[in-house]
Amino acid sequence: MQLVRGLHNLRPQHRGCVATIGNFDGVHRGHQAILARLRERSAELGVPSCVVLFEPQPREYFDPSGAPARLSRLRDKLALLAAEGVDRVLCLAFNPRLRELSAAEFVQRVLLDGLGVLHLEVGDDFRFGCDRAGDFAFLAEAAQREGFTVEAAKTVEVDGQRVSSTRVREALASGDFKVAEGMLGRPFRIVGRVLHGQKLGRQLNAPTANVQLKRKRVPLTGVYLVSAEIDGRPWPGVANIGVRPSVAGDGSAHLEVHLLDFAGDLYGRRLTVAFHHKLRDEQRFASLEALKTAIAADIAAARAHWHGQPLK
Numbered sequence: 001m002q003l004v005r006g007l008h009n010l011r012p013q014h015r016g017c018v019a020t021i022g023n024f025d026g027v028h029r030g031h032q033a034i035l036a037r038l039r040e041r042s043a044e045l046g047v048p049s050c051v052v053l054f055e056p057q058p059r060e061y062f063d064p065s066g067a068p069a070r071l072s073r074l075r076d077k078l079a080l081l082a083a084e085g086v087d088r089v090l091c092l093a094f095n096p097r098l099r100e101l102s103a104a105e106f107v108q109r110v111l112l113d114g115l116g117v118l119h120l121e122v123g124d125d126f127r128f129g130c131d132r133a134g135d136f137a138f139l140a141e142a143a144q145r146e147g148f149t150v151e152a153a154k155t156v157e158v159d160g161q162r163v164s165s166t167r168v169r170e171a172l173a174s175g176d177f178k179v180a181e182g183m184l185g186r187p188f189r190i191v192g193r194v195l196h197g198q199k200l201g202r203q204l205n206a207p208t209a210n211v212q213l214k215r216k217r218v219p220l221t222g223v224y225l226v227s228a229e230i231d232g233r234p235w236p237g238v239a240n241i242g243v244r245p246s247v248a249g250d251g252s253a254h255l256e257v258h259l260l261d262f263a264g265d266l267y268g269r270r271l272t273v274a275f276h277h278k279l280r281d282e283q284r285f286a287s288l289e290a291l292k293t294a295i296a297a298d299i300a301a302a303r304a305h306w307h308g309q310p311l312k
């Protein structure tokens, strides 16, 4: 999959494609349905498929401190889109210039001049352009005038509710992993590099892999049953994600993973951690001794849970 950053990096050979536009945070089953349809149209027309996305996501631009936590950072999103068979991603910086583009200018500059789009696939609620003035009816009219096709994908629902990144976040925040997994079509995962921590884990009888989060906010906090991919196989464990109120910290979020009966060295490796079940909220303990007792109980719960369970 090819990544093109910014309209100015588009070349004449990039013109002629089928495309879709959106945030695609989490690449959930609604997104997957759009991408499947895009693959079909790409094969029918014999042109590459292209996903147009924005970085930062528009809500992060308008409200940096109030925007919801990301399900996927750009790097994760690109990996998920590549796995869905996307040929190209056009990543546009969401900045004052882009936000001021009218719907008509967006169609002209991005879709027609930039991408030479032959077919556009969007969700039925998709809106774009300055003040979100462009909608499906607007696109349908432009398509007829300019000679491309546009199609609204059918809404994907799980348990009678439309799948959305917002609902996935809500399910994760409330520890409802069955719903989150149903909407994502896979377990929720966080990928990050294992860094050196404060080395307190050993004193707590729970050595942990300290996974770098590289984000200010996380969509879930607490203690979870997890599995981590080690040499392509899932390894059971228990993890804390949060600000670790019992140990002096800088207030930023950490992901600490204790893998059951694991003795290898993980420093420097990229670890993929899948979340399966919430055990409890993160707590502030009065002493390291109390924290140690709680972690021992978490590990016992993880052992009891994983005993004989198939891992994902």
Ligand SMILES: Cc1cc2nc3c(=O)[nH]c(=O)nc-3n(C[C@H](O)[C@H](O)[C@H](O)COP(=O)(O)O)c2cc1C
Binding pocket: 196, 197, 198, 199, 200, 201, 202, 204, 206, 208, 210, 223, 238, 239, 240, 243, 244, 245, 246, 247, 256, 257, 258, 281, 282, 283, 284, 285, 291, 294, 295, 298, 299
């Ligand atoms: C299963 C588990 C549960 C944890 N629960 C909490 C908690 O409730 N509150 C807290 O402040 N820290 C909690 N921690 C985080 C520990 O404080 C952290 O792992 C420890 O400080 C080791 O950090 P280090 O690897 O940087 O040395 C938990 C860690 C694990 C592995």
Ligand SMILES: Nc1ncnc2c1ncn2[C@@H]1O[C@H](COP(=O)(O)OP(=O)(O)OP(=O)(O)O)[C@@H](O)[C@H]1O
Binding pocket: 021, 022, 023, 024, 025, 029, 030, 031, 033, 034, 121, 122, 123, 124, 125, 126, 153, 154, 155, 156, 157, 162, 163, 164, 165, 166, 167
């Ligand atoms: N459940 C769904 N069924 C069909 N299309 C969807 C679904 N969810 C999103 N889409 C479409 O996928 C494209 C990208 O969606 P986008 O990521 O911007 O929205 P979203 O997942 O609904 O996120 P949010 O919850 O933040 O609004 C848009 O065209 C959108 O309409």
